[in-house]
Amino acid sequence: xxxxxxxxxxxxxxxxxxxxxxxxxxxxxxxxxxxxxxxxxxxxxxxxxxxxxxxxxxxxxxxxxxxxxxxxxxxxxxxxxxxxxxxxxxxxxxxxxxxxxxxxxxxxxxxxxxxxxxxxxxxxxxxxxxxxxxxxxxxxxxxxxxxxxxxxxxxxxxxxxxxxxxxxxxxxxxxxxxxxxxxxxxxxxxxxxxxxxxxxxxxxxxxxxxxxxxxxxxxxxxxxxxxxxxxxxxxxxxxxxxxxxxxxxxxxxxxxxxxxxxxxxxxxxxxxxxxxxxxxxxxxxxxxxxxxxxxxxxxxxxxxxxxxxxxxxxxxx
Amino acid sequence: xxxxxxxxxxxxxxxxxxxxxxxxxxxxxxxxxxxxxxxxxxxxxxxxxxxxxxxxxxxxxxxxxxxxxxxxxxxxxxxxxxxxxxxxxxxxxxxxxxxxxxxxxxxxxxxxxxxxxxxxxxxxxxxxxxxxxxxxxxxxxxxxxxxxxxxxxxxxxxxxxxxxxxxxxxxxxxxxxxxxxxxxxxxxxxxxxxxxxxxxxxxxxxxxxxxxxxxxxxxxxxxxxxxxxxxxxxxxxxxxxxxxxxxxxxxxxxxxxxxxxxxxxxxxxxxxxxxxxxxxxxxxxxxxxxxxxxxxxxxxxxxxxxxxxxxxxxxxxxxxxxxxxxxxxxxxxxxxxxxxxxxxxxxxxxxxxxxxxxxxxxxxxx
Numbered sequence: 001x002x003x004x005x006x007x008x009x010x011x012x013x014x015x016x017x018x019x020x021x022x023x024x025x026x027x028x029x030x031x032x033x034x035x036x037x038x039x040x041x042x043x044x045x046x047x048x049x050x051x052x053x054x055x056x057x058x059x060x061x062x063x064x065x066x067x068x069x070x071x072x073x074x075x076x077x078x079x080x081x082x083x084x085x086x087x088x089x090x091x092x093x094x095x096x097x098x099x100x101x102x103x104x105x106x107x108x109x110x111x112x113x114x115x116x117x118x119x120x121x122x123x124x125x126x127x128x129x130x131x132x133x134x135x136x137x138x139x140x141x142x143x144x145x146x147x148x149x150x151x152x153x154x155x156x157x158x159x160x161x162x163x164x165x166x167x168x169x170x171x172x173x174x175x176x177x178x179x180x181x182x183x184x185x186x187x188x189x190x191x192x193x194x195x196x197x198x199x200x201x202x203x204x205x206x207x208x209x210x211x212x213x214x215x216x217x218x219x220x221x222x223x224x225x226x227x228x229x230x231x232x233x234x235x236x237x238x239x240x241x242x243x244x245x246x247x248x249x250x251x252x253x254x255x256x257x258x259x260x261x262x263x264x265x266x267x268x269x270x271x272x273x274x275x276x277x278x279x280x281x282x283x284x285x286x287x288x289x290x291x292x293x294x295x296x297x298x299x300x301x302x303x304x305x306x307x308x309x310x311x312x313x314x315x316x317x
Numbered sequence: 318x319x320x321x322x323x324x325x326x327x328x329x330x331x332x333x334x335x336x337x338x339x340x341x342x343x344x345x346x347x348x349x350x351x352x353x354x355x356x357x358x359x360x361x362x363x364x365x366x367x368x369x370x371x372x373x374x375x376x377x378x379x380x381x382x383x384x385x386x387x388x389x390x391x392x393x394x395x396x397x398x399x400x401x402x403x404x405x406x407x408x409x410x411x412x413x414x415x416x417x418x419x420x421x422x423x424x425x426x427x428x429x430x431x432x433x434x435x436x437x438x439x440x441x442x443x444x445x446x447x448x449x450x451x452x453x454x455x456x457x458x459x460x461x462x463x464x465x466x467x468x469x470x471x472x473x474x475x476x477x478x479x480x481x482x483x484x485x486x487x488x489x490x491x492x493x494x495x496x497x498x499x500x501x502x503x504x505x506x507x508x509x510x511x512x513x514x515x516x517x518x519x520x521x522x523x524x525x526x527x528x529x530x531x532x533x534x535x536x537x538x539x540x541x542x543x544x545x546x547x548x549x550x551x552x553x554x555x556x557x558x559x560x561x562x563x564x565x566x567x568x569x570x571x572x573x574x575x576x577x578x579x580x581x582x583x584x585x586x587x588x589x590x591x592x593x594x595x596x597x598x599x600x601x602x603x604x605x606x607x608x609x610x611x612x613x614x615x616x617x618x619x620x621x622x623x624x625x626x627x628x629x630x631x632x633x634x635x636x637x638x639x640x641x642x643x644x645x646x647x648x649x650x651x652x653x654x655x656x657x658x659x660x661x662x663x664x665x666x667x668x669x670x671x672x673x674x675x676x677x678x679x680x681x682x683x
Binding site for chain 1: 354358359406408454458462464465467468469471472473475476479480482483486487606609610613646648649650651652653654655656658659662663664
């Protein structure tokens with residue numbers, strides 16, 4: 001039975017489930033590294049998912065849909081940036097407002113555009129790059145089957161997420177951009193003193209996080225489903241936030257944590273097929289990301305230290 | 318000194334308009350922006366808002382519905398406001414609400430047969446305790462290792478929701494297809510007010526509304542006149558100064574977040590006991606999150622919470638009529654809610670929009 005559960009598609013679906021979490025989590029990493037709290041990932045993702053479907057329908061092209069999703073996410077982030085950087089509003093409050101706004105805006109526009117609540121019409125989905133179906137034979141054939149099934153069956157944004165994680169990890173620690181970003185979140189005054197524009201730096205970080213949140217939304221609506229359903233993010237933005245913390249505010253860590261959470265989710269779905277034999281309630285798996293994050297924050301697995309200046313508006317003095 | 322009397326009155330006036338003014342102006346601007354959105358979407362804003370008003374206050378029955386919907390928001394609004402006063406952002410009121418609802422749904426069945434007043438008291442106290450307990454770990458982590466309560470209470474919200482989801486589909490599930498607990502016996506439910514007050518015919522408003530208002534007054538009194546309240550406010554203002562003057566910041570933090578959790582727990586209990594008579598997955602439509610908007614609009618004043626909750630309750634009660642009579646999607650009220658939060662949070666914007674800055678000096682001196 002174990003061989004029925006541990007199959008290539010279990011790992012493939014873990015990678016698939018990890019993708020929206022990872023993209024939003026890396027967005028959260030970039031935003032929070034600049035010193036701005038982002039609990040609005042959920043809303044940015046939701047708006048991205050909706051805008052992606054609408055743009056794809058309007059232009060008849062799924063890639064332009066992705067572009068629409070990214071822009072819409074960035075636009076929501078711009079509101080967050082304006083409120084929390086320029087107006088120095090409480091960043092958590094602004095994030096809360098964005099999440100509620102996203103829920104209202106997508107629900108409202110859904111009825112305006114489609115004339116009914118619930119789910120939009122289907123649009124063209126982004127398809128996987130490769131479509132061969134390998135036939136396993138012999139030892140090497142088996143390895144090829146596993147490799148192919150786990151890594152080569154995915155849609156474009158899944159690969160983009162991996163690329164973004166790798167490039168992000170490198171950029172955060174090896175480039176001037178990364179050094180500046182970290183300085184903004186650790187000691188904005190010092191950054192300011194050496195000539196870094198704190199406001200501009202934070203704006204660009206927040207907008208980047210929104211673009212990534214929008215891309216995460218596009219992955220959900222344009223790759224995984226092919227349509228938009230109200231509140232389809234269903235808390236993923238908060239799991240992403242958790243993944244960002246679990247990954248210690250690094251892009252690579254965010255991706256790794258998302259992979260873990262994605263695996264828990266994939267396993268939970270898989271185990272539903274074996275409900276009669278394995279009686280662990282699926283809710284326990286779904287709880288896992290949240291429980292693990294609390295454990296990490298409790299310092300049980302080493303301290304998780306947030307950027308020092310996080311949440312504090314910067315006032316030029 | 319006498320010559321300064323008019324000046325003093327002007328200052329009082331400035332303070333009053335400042336206190337009431339920002340929330341009022343924020344609501345007005347939010348409605349104005351919402352009107353533009355309604356108009357841009359091809360609907361009639363005047364028709365929309367008059368339908369909304371009709372749905373919220375048009376008749377005794379509708380007023381009762383508004384009261385009903387404002388009840389959980391008063392509890393969660395008080396929860397969030399109490400936390401804010403102590404410098405804590407209890408974004409996880411929703412989770413504590415779920416746990417309070419769970420406590421009530423469980424005890425309501427167990428206590429079947431006892432007299433109703435006794436049942437109600439036991440269930441409410443238990444729900445408050447369970448809500449407080451659900452806030453305890455985040456509170457402890459905040460006080461001891463500095464883990465931010467926004468993250469931990471949010472995580473606990475999802476844990477609570479999955480816990481409830483598991484219990485209503487498994488161990489506590491009533492017989493039948495629907496994942497829900499057994500219906501509470503009458504002696505475990507809150508009496509309805511329409512039976513007591515003739516002007517609220519056929520509305521579902523229950524005793525929880527009155528309990529919420531009494532609680533708001535009690536919280537106001539606690540914050541203003543007791544040591545507990547003083548310490549909470551002091552820690553909220555300036556934790557370092559409080560610590561120096563002998564207040565234990567970690568104790569106060571733990572107490573404040575647990576009290577906040579208790580109020581949220583009551584929201585869940587009164588929904589279960591007064592509205593649904595049982596527990597199921599979707600028994601809260603985000604009351605914990607709307608509570609944040611309520612607390613912000615009330616500027617964390619417990620008495621203000623009453624009015625802010627009634628406003629949001631009215632929006633919720635009227636949104637159905639708005640959709641029915643003016644075709645405007647009821648989701649609009651979330652947009653209004655978000656706009657109000659933005660405007661209250663970004664005070665500067667509201668001040669700027671009404672040219673308030675000139676009066677700033679007068680306010681600062683008062």
